[in-house]
Amino acid sequence: MTIKHILSCNQFTPSFIENLFNNTKKIKNISTKENYYKKFNHSTKILANLFYEPSTRTSSSFFSAAVKLGLSVIPINEMKYSSVAKGETLEDTIRTMGCYSDIIVLRHFEKGSAEKAAKVSNIPIINAGDGDGEHPTQALLDLYTIFENTMDKNIKVGFMGDLKWGRTVHSLSKLLNLYNIETHYIAPEYFQLPEEYRKQNGFYHTQIKEILPELDILYVTRIQKERIEDKSLLDSYNSDDYIINLEKIKHSKKNLMIMHPLPRVGEIATEIDNDPRAFYFNQMQNGLYVRMAIIDYLLCYSA
Numbered sequence: 547m548t549i550k551h552i553l554s555c556n557q558f559t560p561s562f563i564e565n566l567f568n569n570t571k572k573i574k575n576i577s578t579k580e581n582y583y584k585k586f587n588h589s590t591k592i593l594a595n596l597f598y599e600p601s602t603r604t605s606s607s608f609f610s611a612a613v614k615l616g617l618s619v620i621p622i623n624e625m626k627y628s629s630v631a632k633g634e635t636l637e638d639t640i641r642t643m644g645c646y647s648d649i650i651v652l653r654h655f656e657k658g659s660a661e662k663a664a665k666v667s668n669i670p671i672i673n674a675g676d677g678d679g680e681h682p683t684q685a686l687l688d689l690y691t692i693f694e695n696t697m698d699k700n701i702k703v704g705f706m707g708d709l710k711w712g713r714t715v716h717s718l719s720k721l722l723n724l725y726n727i728e729t730h731y732i733a734p735e736y737f738q739l740p741e742e743y744r745k746q747n748g749f750y751h752t753q754i755k756e757i758l759p760e761l762d763i764l765y766v767t768r769i770q771k772e773r774i775e776d777k778s779l780l781d782s783y784n785s786d787d788y789i790i791n792l793e794k795i796k797h798s799k800k801n802l803m804i805m806h807p808l809p810r811v812g813e814i815a816t817e818i819d820n821d822p823r824a825f826y827f828n829q830m831q832n833g834l835y836v837r838m839a840i841i842d843y844l845l846c847y848s849a
């Protein structure tokens with residue numbers, strides 16, 4: 547089975563993930579060697595990095611991953627300077643980039659936009675976040691970070707924060723479900739995981755206290771303010787309840803993994819940064835290697 551576009555975590559199987567992660571591991575191991583670039587043969591290829599929404603890590607890691615593989619990059623993230631500002635449709639922009647590049651990374655504010663783009667694209671599309679839909683490459687780097695630390699599938703993973711609008715949670719939940727991993731969702735009722743992402747092995751909580759001591763992984767997310775039109779809903783979100791600091795994790799497992807897709811806006815106190823339970827900077831670093839493996843896969847196998 548080959549995957550032409552990376553659109554949703556529904557596309558992945560454990561064997562696809564295993565192969566991708568084996569390549570990621572190889573890439574990570576050679577990343578400090580001098581002949582890094584010579585290993586890959588993508589120097590005639592071009593990646594279009596098309597960002598309709600703000601991004602630091604995703605856009606830079608794709609940019610860096612592409613350059614490290616020998617590709618050149620067309621960065622488009624200031625839409626006001628492109629034809630989008632003149633009212634061009636997403637489809638026409640995708641057709642255009644298909645003439646000038648070999649692979650498109652797309653972040654867009656609309657759920658379903660990556661699928662829409664793939665329908666008219668003659669080159670691979672990578673969904674780098676479609677509104678409150680999915681963020682499959684983030685989920686892959688999250689899972690890579692988890693498996694790097696533990697291969698045990700008999701673990702309990704907790705998600706805490708804005709689970710309604712947070713696309714990274716939607717995608718990672720789907721991946722964990724592939725391995726039948728037990729998941730716990732901790733959020734105020736309004737911000738709970740939408741029905742469409744709920745699976746048999748999920749449990750729902752409003753308070754972290756009741757479940758934290760049992761968790762092996764705690765995945766924290768920020769509230770997605772930019773997606774919430776009715777700002778009065780923000781008042782129902784008592785952010786203190788959904789902040790993690792050293793005091794709160796006093797009774798966690800010693801080897802708890804604390805994860806976050808970043809950016810954080812106060813949900814994880816910086817006093818945790820140097821604690822062995824902090825894994826969010828590992829995720830950030832692994833994003834580079836996982837995205838190199840993804841680009842390499844799409845260029846090699848989906849041609």
Ligand code: NCD
Pocket residue numbers: 603604675681684713714767768807808809
């Ligand atoms: C996430 C996103 O864009 O969905 N960021 C990221 O890509 N690492 C999380 C977020 O913005 O909260």
